[in-house]
Amino acid sequence: MAKIKKIIKTIRVDADKCNGCRACEVVCSGFHADPKWSSINPARSRIQVITDRMKDIWFPVFAGEYTPAECAGRNIYEIDGKEYDECHFCRASCPSRDLFKEPDSGLPLKCDMCEDDPPQEEPLCVQACLNDVLVYEEREEEVDEEVAQEEMEIGIKSLIDEYGLENLVDTVSRLLQKEEQTSS
Amino acid sequence: MRYAETGYNLEVDLSTGNIEKVETDPKLMETLLGGLGTSVKLHWDRTPPETKAFDPENLLIFSTGLLVGTPMYSCNRTLVTTVSPQTDLLCYPMAGGFWSAELKYAGYDKIVIRGKAPKLVYLWINNDQVEIRDATHLRGKGAVEVQELIREELNEPRAQISAIGVAGENRCFTASIEQSRSSASRGGAGGVMGDKNLKAIAVRGTKDIYLYDGAKFMEHIEEVRAYIRHRNENPLKGVPAILSGIGSPQEMLHIDEKWHTESFAWGNARMRRRDFWTPEIAKQWAASQNSAIKRLISCFNCSQQCGALIAFQDVPRYMMKCFSKLTYAMAAYVEDLDFTWKICERAFNYGLDSFSTPQILAFGFELRDAGILSDKYFEGCPKDKEGRFFWLLEKVAHRDGIGDILADGTYWAARRIGNGAEAFDHNTIKKHEQMNIKLGMMDPLYLLMYSTNEKMSIPQIEGNWPQMPFPTREQREEFVKDWIHLPDEKFKKYFVDWELRGEFANPHYPTPQIASEIVDWMETLHNIDDAIGLCAGMGSFCLKPPYHIHNYPKIISAATGMDLDEESLTQIVHRSRNLHRAFNNLRGLRRVDEKPPEDNWKYRFPELEAEILSTYYKYKGWNNDGIPTRERLEELNLAFVADDLEKRGILKNGQDKKDN
Structure with missing residues (x-):
């Protein structure tokens, strides 16, 4: 089985260093504004500092995948004498709460590690955090090439199930023609 | 838009x-x-x-x-x-x-x-x-x-x-x-x-704020970010630790309080204790502070951590910053820092100013000790230094008994009590309690800042100019090398020339003219910060801060679309300062009100002080009574203010020119 190398981008969070300033939220919202930096609004940020001041809880969480499902889990975790709600650590944009949603439309938000052209050295939140709470890390992982193909097969099978093989082939050839026209 | x-x-x-x-x-x-x-x-x-x-x-x-x-x-x-x-x-x-x-x-x-x-x-x-x-x-x-x-x-x-x-x-x-x-x-x-x-x-709130040229704005902020990192990694040399960084004085972080506890006055701004900071005190305070501070915290969008979450014994949790750590303890003559964490929780929940209130409490006990307030006002008051402060604090917050009189502050309380109480009101300017600092030699810069500023409380007027001259010329020359913040190169010479003793020392140097220029610069910075909403700890109240007269105009212009330079920005805040001044003039503020307490310094120079104040007024474009002249107001497009001052007889004929 062939192996391919993949760059995994992550942000390590050293929550003990967080002073709760929310500079990360401010720059995230500005970077993702259209045009870039035209507006600022932390409610649109894809990173949110979870805060419960008197309980000494301050830590940033990044928006992950959207889920349409309500969540049943409401477990309480106690760490170092502090009580956390399970929700605190969850990265999902979900129907159970209003976190990680555009304030006007309610559309889900997801961290994209500030993909940019040319690429940013680090996501903007990492650049803005002067207390080094956020540390950008890239690591290379070897993954089976098969996996990607398997994923594609699953995706195509579901499309065949839904639209029928003939429709799907027609659509693909139409798209190919379009692409040829635009490139010529 | x-x-x-x-x-x-x-x-x-x-x-x-x-x-x-x-x-x-x-x-x-x-x-x-x-x-x-x-x-x-x-x-x-x-x-x-x-x-x-x-x-x-x-x-x-x-x-x-x-x-x-x-x-x-x-x-x-x-x-x-x-x-x-x-x-x-x-x-x-x-x-x-x-x-x-x-x-x-x-x-x-x-x-x-x-x-x-x-x-x-x-x-x-x-x-x-x-x-x-x-x-x-x-x-x-x-x-x-x-x-x-x-x-x-x-x-x-x-x-x-x-x-x-x-x-x-x-x-x-x-x-x-x-x-x-x-x-x-x-x-x-x-x-x-x-x-x-x-x-x-x-x-x-979950709405947008718009930036005129956000990309340009962020270029400036990236420069600021690099400078913040630089300053946090390189504390200034030649000044006490507490003044060496940026942000508010880092009193939640630093334990060494030798400078504050020995330079500032205890009680009702009465007594300096020059040998207070012993190894035993340092040890007790370190243990107390380390047990009380749960975490250092910041304000919105700020890199510094001037505040702290306080979780001390069974005291309900709260947050604190800066000089509150010392004001109650020093006013009460309490040497155990544990007292601070307890009484500040009470005071903050009552919602009382930590600068004025401790002095008011100390003033109350002085009046009792002097026999001006009889014991009947203090029935039920504990005898110990800590307990009696808690007791009187509660009385003041609830306006209960003697607390009702003291709740008006030192100035008004002294006048209501009478019977010699006025003499104990020795640390107010314009009826407002000042910092608890009593020093030797009259200082021209502080004379002006104490006396004249609309802001009233000294820590928020001073800032960019060191509080004292550095001992050697070499140190001073070193300090000015990367002093990019100055509005003009000539200020470097002012600082290098400034000596601890002799001809170029307080009270005669800085000269009245130079003192006016330095104070005007510092006030301008404070007025900019107060207009844009910047923490003074990162601008006007800080040595070598990230923000200064050379980058404010660029940042404000990129954010707003205005086309500002140093001169036009200065003009704007001078306009607001003069408007503020005139508002207070309408309410009766005059030259006679602009004087520090008599015991503010041991060595006073009435004639020189009058000259300093007159020079400053003239520099500001005010008449000899501290009222903006018509000429100055018109320069600032404030003719309507001059009209009003004249209509009410506050500016009189012949007081329309700056040289009056």
Whole structure:
């Protein structure tokens, strides 16, 4: 089985260093504004500092995948004498709460590690955090090439199930023609 | 499209319950920026000099600053303005925290409050939805604890709340407005809020703020970010540790308080203790502080960590910053730092200013010891130094017994008590308690800052100029090498020439002219910070800060679309300062009020001091009584102010030129 190398981008969070300033939220919202930096609004940020001041809880969480499902889990975790709600650590944009949603439309938000052209050295939140709470890390992982193909097969099978093989082939050839026209 | 500002104020009449969202004139940003500048204009337009602090017509304005809520680091100030019950002048206590940015994101630059609610209420602003809610069930709740109660009641954990405690409800003249880890304290705005029957203002905002040229703006902020890193990694040499960094003095971080405890006066600003900081004290204070401070914390969008979450023994948790750590302990002559963590929790929940109040308590006990206040006023008062401070603090906050008189502050209490009590009111200027510093040689810079500034409290006027000359010329030359912040190269020479002793030392150097130039520069910086909403700890009240006269105009221009340079920016804040000055002149402020306490320095020079003050007035374009001349006002497009001053006979014929 062939192996391919993949760059995994992550942000390590050293929550003990967080002073709760929310500079990360401010720059995230500005970077993702259209045009870039035209507006600022932390409610649109894809990173949110979870805060419960008197309980000494301050830590940033990044928006992950959207889920349409309500969540049943409401477990309480106690760490170092502090009580956390399970929700605190969850990265999902979900129907159970209003976190990680555009304030006007309610559309889900997801961290994209500030993909940019040319690429940013680090996501903007990492650049803005002067207390080094956020540390950008890239690591290379070897993954089976098969996996990607398997994923594609699953995706195509579901499309065949839904639209029928003939429709799907027609659509693909139409798209190919379009692409040829635009490139010529 | 409005940039940086929202372009809307919220106008609230508590008497009628009327709430309006009012679009503001875009021209005001060009003439007065925002924050303090535009607030002063509202007071000028609407508050006649006859209006007193507790009249319903007295406005209480909560303002953001022009750049609050943008990515400009440390721009998070709330500026509260109102006629002070203590001074009868326009006071402007400020707070950091998170409230101001939230108000901006809710879509407002200011909340302008007038009238009085028929019963205790709080205001709930959730973007466009604004309601006045019953707060009678919150009467008597602590200014800190009530913030959590309101968040729970609204089921909005992200609401930011400004609130008063019992002291504000009882209209104490030193009542503060508390929010998160910060408070707007000086001048008694909390008492005005209480008089209006307004317990709190809760805000939640999820709207956009627009930047004119966001990409350019961020280029400037990236430069600032690099400089912040540089300064945090390279504390200044040649000054005490507490002054070596940026941000507010890092008193939650540093344990070494030799400088404050030995240079500042204990009790009612009475006694210096030059040998206080012993190894035993250092050890006890380290243990106490390490056990009390749970975590260092910041204000909105700020890299520095000037505040702390305090979790000490069984004391309810709260947050603290800066010099509050010492004011109660030093005023009470208590050497055990544990006392601080206990009494500050009480004081912050009562909602009292930590600068004035400890001096007022110490003043009360001085009057008892002198036999001016008889023992009947102190029935039930504990004998120990700590217990008696707790006891009197409670009396003041509740205006109970002798506390009712002391709650008006040292100046007014002394006059009500009489019988020689006036002599014990030895540390006020314009009826307001000053820092507890009593030094030897008269200092021209401090003479001017103490006497003349509208801000009233000295730590928020000084800042960019070192407090003392450095001992050797080599040290001074080294210090000026990377002093990029100065408005002009000639200031380097002023500093290099400044000696500890001799001809080029206080009181004769800096000369009256040079002192005027240095003070004017520092005041200008403070007025810029107060207009844009920047923490003074990152600009005007700090040696070699990240923000200075050379980068402010670029940052403000990129955010707003204005085309500012150093000169035009300076002109704008001079306009607001003169307007503020004239507002206070209308209320009676004159030269005779502008003098430090007699015992402020041991060595005084009446003639020289008069010359310094006259030179400064002239430099500012004011007449010899400290009133802006017509010529100066017209330069600032404030002819309407000159008209008013003349109409009321405050500026007279022949006082229209700056050389009068």
